[in-house]
Amino acid sequence: MSSTIKRILFIGAGRMAQAIISGLKNQSDFQISVTNNGNDQRLNYVRDTFDVEVIESWREEIETTDVVVLAMPPEVHDSLLNELAKFIDKHLIVTVAAGIGPTYLEESLPDGTPVAWMMPNTAAQVGQSMTLYTCGKHTDSSHEELLQKMLSGIGSYEKVTEEQIHELTPITGSAPAFIYKMAEALVNNAVDSGISEQQARKLVSEMIGGAASMLKNGESPKELAEQVASPGGVTAAGLKVFDENNFESLINNAIKACHQRAEK
Ligand SMILES: NC(=O)C1=CN([C@@H]2O[C@H](COP(=O)(O)OP(=O)(O)OC[C@H]3O[C@@H](n4cnc5c(N)ncnc54)[C@H](O)[C@@H]3O)[C@@H](O)[C@H]2O)C=CC1
Numbered sequence: 568m569s570s571t572i573k574r575i576l577f578i579g580a581g582r583m584a585q586a587i588i589s590g591l592k593n594q595s596d597f598q599i600s601v602t603n604n605g606n607d608q609r610l611n612y613v614r615d616t617f618d619v620e621v622i623e624s625w626r627e628e629i630e631t632t633d634v635v636v637l638a639m640p641p642e643v644h645d646s647l648l649n650e651l652a653k654f655i656d657k658h659l660i661v662t663v664a665a666g667i668g669p670t671y672l673e674e675s676l677p678d679g680t681p682v683a684w685m686m687p688n689t690a691a692q693v694g695q696s697m698t699l700y701t702c703g704k705h706t707d708s709s710h711e712e713l714l715q716k717m718l719s720g721i722g723s724y725e726k727v728t729e730e731q732i733h734e735l736t737p738i739t740g741s742a743p744a745f746i747y748k749m750a751e752a753l754v755n756n757a758v759d760s761g762i763s764e765q766q767a768r769k770l771v772s773e774m775i776g777g778a779a780s781m782l783k784n785g786e787s788p789k790e791l792a793e794q795v796a797s798p799g800g801v802t803a804a805g806l807k808v809f810d811e812n813n814f815e816s817l818i819n820n821a822i823k824a825c826h827q828r829a830e831k
């Protein structure tokens with residue numbers, strides 16, 4: 568791949584596309600265009616909010632595009648890829664869709680097409696996505712460098728295998744929602760004490776941020792939980808309820824349900 572400014576075309580303009588665009592838009596290395604399946608209202612919102620070009624159809628710009636990012640539901644990939652296959656020529660095709668790995672992309676696109684799979688999360692919009700990625704058989708180091716440049720614009724990244732992205736999608740892609748659900752319950756409890764919703768959100772978000780920093784520091788989650796739970800103290804009483812209600816198997820079941828849905 569040559570030329571310094573790369574043109575990225577997003578097909579799909581929903582929550583994930585917006586989160587990634589919001590992380591990338593300040594990078595001068597990329598020129599971003601966005602399209603979807605005809606939802607003009609959403610496209611106008613994306614144009615006005617992120618100051619990027621929106622187009623009616625990806626066909627308008629495919630020739631001058633370097634990277635196509637598929638940010639649409641997994642279910643619509645099949646028909647889109649069939650159509651896209653007629654137009655692409657050395658483009659790097661990247662999907663963010665759950666369950667759609669390089670093997671799937673390569674089967675649907677002309678032989679030799681460079682493809683990649685990234686699994687970000689919505690924290691991309693604040694530059695803090697933990698994104699997994701893997702490349703297909705026909706990517707070279709220039710494709711991977713470009714991909715890494717994109718990913719560093721939206722947070723941290725880790726290269727793993729295709730199979731591992733299937734396995735780990737619930738952990739980095741979906742689990743933010745598990746944390747937000749826990750946060751919701753904590754905020755509701757905090758509000759019951761008489762503080763404002765705003766105060767409650769501050770308490771909970773700072774607490775989660777602090778806990779994340781402790782985890783990043785290197786101690787295991789188990790050790791950190793033990794440090795909080797003074798022997799015979801209040802936290803131990805709370806954790807006992809977790810144990811009695813099989814908290815770990817609840818999480819395991821939720822992860823299993825994510826996998827089952829992704830396989831459909
Ligand atoms: N929301 C999240 O946290 C994450 C989502 N993803 C993946 O991102 C993809 C999009 O998810 P969301 O943004 O959450 O969904 P969304 O519903 O917010 O956005 C989907 C977008 O795709 C467009 N679209 C649908 N069919 C289309 C077609 N045939 N041609 C062109 N555009 C089409 C829609 O107009 C919409 O703009 C999914 O594949 C999902 O697996 C991956 C990681 C995290």
Ligand SMILES: O=C(O)[C@@H]1CCC=N1
Nearest residue numbers: 664665736737740741
């Ligand atoms: O819920 C979903 O299907 C997507 C994939 C991972 C996170 N959100």
